[in-house]
Amino acid sequence: MQVKHHTTGEDGIFYIDEDGKRLGDMRYMIVNNNQMDIYHTEVEVDAEGKGLGKQLIDAGVIYAREKHYKIIPSCTFAKSVFTNNQDYKDVLA
Structure with a gap:
């Protein structure tokens, strides 16, 4: 499944x-011209367990790296993904 992006x-x-x-x-x-605050992540109940939330976070991390943003993971899901993935340390605010 392809992750799409809209701003x-x-x-x-x-x-x-x-x-x-x-x-x-x-x-x-x-926020602050160079920080990306991930404030909400949601996957429909019938689509849970397929790794879609992680795919969304991965896409956000790639985007942040391209734009040289630092990420503030303020939603609960994003916080847990960042806590459990050392590969994202470079983009944490």
């Missing part, structure tokens, strides 16, 4: 759709 000003969303249905999304906002 509007300082806000953005990474999301996964399948057959016209939103399976999950991760929302963020840019």
Whole structure:
């Protein structure tokens, strides 16, 4: 499944759709011109357990690295992913 990305000003969303249905999304906002606050990650109940949340976080990390942003993982899911993945230390604020 492909992760898609949409931005509007300082806000953005990474999301996964399948057959016209939103399976999950991760929302963020840019703060202080160089920090990406991941404030919400959600996966539909029937799509849980497939690693979609991690795919969304991975896409956000790749984007942050490209833009030279530091990430603030303020949502509970993002915090747990960052706590358990040392490969993301370079992008943590």
